[in-house]
Amino acid sequence: MTSTYAVLSEGLEKRFGEVHALRGLDLAIAEGTVCGLLGPNGAGKTTAVRVLTTLLRPDAGSARIAGHDLVREPDAVRRAIGVTGQFASVDGDLTGRENLRLFAKLRRAPKAHARADDLLDRFELTEAAGRLASTYSGGMRRRLDLAASLITRPAVLFLDEPTTGLDPASRNQIWQAVRDLAADGTTVLLTTQYLEEADQLADDIALLDEGRVAHSGSPATLKALIGSYAEVVVAHADAMPQAAVVLDQLTGGEPHFDHERHAVGSVTTDPTLTLPRLVRELDAAGVPLLDASLRPPSLDDVFLRLTDSPTDRKDLVA
Amino acid sequence: MSALAYDTTAMLGRQLQRVRHNPGLLILTQTMPITMLLFFGYVFGSALAMPGAEYRSFLVPGLLVATAANGIMTGMFEAARDSHRGVMDRFRTLPMSRAAVPLGQAASDLVLTTAGMVPLLLVGLAVGWRIEGTAAEAVAAVALLMLFRFAMTWIGILLGLASQSEEAAGQLGGATFILPLLSNAYIPTDNLPGWLRTAAEWNPISAVTTAVRDLFGNAPVPEGAAWPVAHPVAGSLAWCAVLIAVFLPLAVRRYATGGR
Ligand SMILES: Nc1ncnc2c1ncn2[C@@H]1O[C@H](COP(=O)(O)OP(=O)(O)O)[C@@H](O)[C@H]1O
Ligand SMILES: [Mg+2]
Numbered sequence: 084m085t086s087t088y089a090v091l092s093e094g095l096e097k098r099f100g101e102v103h104a105l106r107g108l109d110l111a112i113a114e115g116t117v118c119g120l121l122g123p124n125g126a127g128k129t130t131a132v133r134v135l136t137t138l139l140r141p142d143a144g145s146a147r148i149a150g151h152d153l154v155r156e157p158d159a160v161r162r163a164i165g166v167t168g169q170f171a172s173v174d175g176d177l178t179g180r181e182n183l184r185l186f187a188k189l190r191r192a193p194k195a196h197a198r199a200d201d202l203l204d205r206f207e208l209t210e211a212a213g214r215l216a217s218t219y220s221g222g223m224r225r226r227l228d229l230a231a232s233l234i235t236r237p238a239v240l241f242l243d244e245p246t247t248g249l250d251p252a253s254r255n256q257i258w259q260a261v262r263d264l265a266a267d268g269t270t271v272l273l274t275t276q277y278l279e280e281a282d283q284l285a286d287d288i289a290l291l292d293e294g295r296v297a298h299s300g301s302p303a304t305l306k307a308l309i310g311s312y313a314e315v316v317v318a319h320a321d322a323m324p325q326a327a328v329v330l331d332q333l334t335g336g337e338p339h340f341d342h343e344r345h346a347v348g349s350v351t352t353d354p355t356l357t358l359p360r361l362v363r364e365l366d367a368a369g370v371p372l373l374d375a376s377l378r379p380p381s382l383d384d385v386f387l388r389l390t391d392s393p394t395d396r397k398d399l400v401a
Numbered sequence: 402m403s404a405l406a407y408d409t410t411a412m413l414g415r416q417l418q419r420v421r422h423n424p425g426l427l428i429l430t431q432t433m434p435i436t437m438l439l440f441f442g443y444v445f446g447s448a449l450a451m452p453g454a455e456y457r458s459f460l461v462p463g464l465l466v467a468t469a470a471n472g473i474m475t476g477m478f479e480a481a482r483d484s485h486r487g488v489m490d491r492f493r494t495l496p497m498s499r500a501a502v503p504l505g506q507a508a509s510d511l512v513l514t515t516a517g518m519v520p521l522l523l524v525g526l527a528v529g530w531r532i533e534g535t536a537a538e539a540v541a542a543v544a545l546l547m548l549f550r551f552a553m554t555w556i557g558i559l560l561g562l563a564s565q566s567e568e569a570a571g572q573l574g575g576a577t578f579i580l581p582l583l584s585n586a587y588i589p590t591d592n593l594p595g596w597l598r599t600a601a602e603w604n605p606i607s608a609v610t611t612a613v614r615d616l617f618g619n620a621p622v623p624e625g626a627a628w629p630v631a632h633p634v635a636g637s638l639a640w641c642a643v644l645i646a647v648f649l650p651l652a653v654r655r656y657a658t659g660g661r
Contacts (some may be wrong), residue, residue, distance in 0.1 A: 136494050138494060161496040168491075178422075231491060279544040
């Protein structure tokens with residue numbers, strides 16, 4: 084059974100002095116799947132990746148990566164993984180080509196130089212290959228980093244916030260690379276702060292909250308669980324309470340007020356609530372509507388709903 | 402080739418590439434002693450009891466050793482630069498020999514600084530310094546300088562890995578210029594007050610400087626000095642052995658655990 088999981092962790096704990104960054108992290112990632120570890124800043128995503136990639140020693144708990152024990156066989160784990168950390172982990176004092184050739188040698192890749200050139204080509208870095216990596220743009224450095232993680236095909240690839248801070252074009256390139264790898268059968272664990280990214284790439288999402296998995300499941304079940312966010316913009320502030328009353332009747336969710344934009348919103352899990360119905364009901368109630376939308380909730384909403392209120396958590400996670 | 406030797410060679414290549422892209426520190430640390438030779442040799446030399454030419458012969462070995470002692474500073478800069486940048490994380494997630502990163506750094510440093518001795522020796526020859534011993538002794542002097550540089554580099558690597566930031570390493574590293582001032586590298590220690598003389602003679606730089614002067618035949622071993630200076634070759638080898646035995650394993654360990 085265990086051999087079908089590329090990553091299997093139980094009760095991983097990590098403290099930094101007073102800060103309890105991981106409080107019993109349980110993960111089970113099936114071979115050949117993409118797992119999105121979704122969480123806000125400070126949730127413990129980077130700590131989880133650093134523990135699972137042998138950079139940090141866990142204080143408690145155990146994990147097997149590609150069948151190897153994390154603590155007892157770190158070198159076997161290192162042979163099986165590729166890692167792209169949250170911050171650049173290439174040598175800025177070397178050129179892009181020199182970086183990849185060095186890592187290829189250290190990985191004992193056959194034909195190290197040819198392999199480096201292949202990867203430069205694949206990640207559209209050939210033109211910049213002779214420049215120092217410290218002169219690269221954020222997107223180029225990310226691509227070089229990813230290329231460095233793929234010198235020999237890893238059984239498990241770890242990506243820590245691979246697209247944070249990137250422009251849409253670079254983001255799409257990284258997404259495409261992840262999709263290609265997944266199609267090739269590589270297991271991927273990627274962390275992200277964006278629900279959309281997890282939704283786009285992941286077969287399974289684990290919601291990380293304060294160092295433990297608060298919820299996990301497929302994007303579809305997660306979305307069904309958290310519903311959508313209905314938001315209406317009204318013509319003037321006086322109409323906001325009225326809009327809130329109608330929204331409350333339709334969604335039953337707690338209303339959020341944005342006084343600057345004259346906007347009222349709330350989360351709904353009612354699948355029969357559609358945009359036309361929302362507009363009709365508000366119009367019938369005489370609300371001066373300027374704009375209305377029904378979209379996936381923000382990560383904040385997700386967390387509010389899935390982790391903050393104890394009753395909700397029991398209902399939803401059970 | 403063993404995994405360690407292979408990885409160390411790869412890391413040695415990396416260090417040499419880095420210096421090729423950014424030779425500033427190397428050039429500075431190798432041209433500084435030439436400037437000092439000309440300044441000290443002609444400015445101080447005229448104020449000392451020793452005749453100028455004799456002082457310059459005395460000074461060349463001192464500057465060679467002081468330059469070797471800069472290994473602390475260079476080792477700190479390089480190790481701190483690595484450990485406070487992300488590339489160290491990549492090395493630590495590779496299935497490579499743990500000791501290869503610091504070993505590669507120390508090895509490339511040795512290659513570069515051995516080559517870097519040549520200009521200083523040439524300027525030394527131009528200002529009157531000569532090899533006055535046998536060829537075998539001269540080779541031994543160069544070998545001793547290399548061994549001392551290697552030992553100093555490991556102190557630097559450990560301090561650099563343990564440093565809080567690149568800036569902190571830079572400041573502490575810069576402060577190591579006083580170490581040769583508290584030795585017989587630039588001036589004889591005979592006339593120093595008792596306690597200061599004892600401190601200077603127990604400075605490893607003094608033992609190595611005395612040994613190098615002795616091996617090049619530039620100055621006799623001073624009488625009545627502390628043991629490492631009175632027996633300079635044995636004293637130097639003992640100092641290097643102790644420093645390497647202490648700092649190399651500590652630095653390798655520090656690298657492998659990365660303070661995790
Ligand atoms: N080296 C460290 N020393 C002290 N605290 C740390 C360290 N690394 C992370 N933390 C703390 O652990 C918690 C989780 O951090 P992190 O794993 O970086 O979260 P994320 O990647 O999800 O933003 C945060 O409170 C952070 O401040
Ligand atoms: Mg992070």
